[in-house]
Amino acid sequence: GIQVEQSPPDLILQEGANSTLRCNFSDSVNNLQWFHQNPWGQLINLFYIPSGTKQNGRLSATTVATERYSLLYISSSQTTDSGVYFCAVGPLEGGSYIPTFGRGTSLIVHP
């Protein structure tokens, strides 16, 4: 099956700093999502971005499908950005589009 690698696995920032999270995947996909799991365990949809660039406030994401990676940018980080960020991708071919999740990037933002 498709392999999904996220980096870095852990990240510690001071409030106000910027960061870039990366998601590499091993095969062509037609679905890619970024999620934020808050400390209470809830998964929040950030972006559905199989290709191109999207922005939502301080967050933006870019997926280069031909090179099989996606980037999540967090600018002016806040303590509420803490949590785990997951990338989930689904294959382009085959009978299923059920996503495979990466192992996540754990982010801690200190005040």
Added chain:
Amino acid sequence: SAVISQKPSRDICQRGTSLTIQCQVDSQVTMMFWYRQQPGQSLTLIATANQGSEATYESGFVIDKFPISRPNLTFSTLTVSNMSPEDSSIYLCSVAGTGAGELFFGEGSRLTVL
């Protein structure tokens, strides 16, 4: 987007007992999924809940341990049977949106087995 409600949000259970988790969606959806997230780990798909037929289980998960019901297009249940401490996890219900398959998740059910 879909609004997904899960119950219970958390529970503490004794070894050997079973617990049923409910998932209610505010609109009809074709595909519903159940995921498990063990402590400190990523999400693992348990099964796809199919309306009107048996669930489709992923490798490593069996119906006797995780029976699933899907009586209609807005509701599903997952039962964790004969629980052991290794079953302590967050269990998440998910649905695929229309079109290409964007996923939406419920709040999760945090299960602790003593």
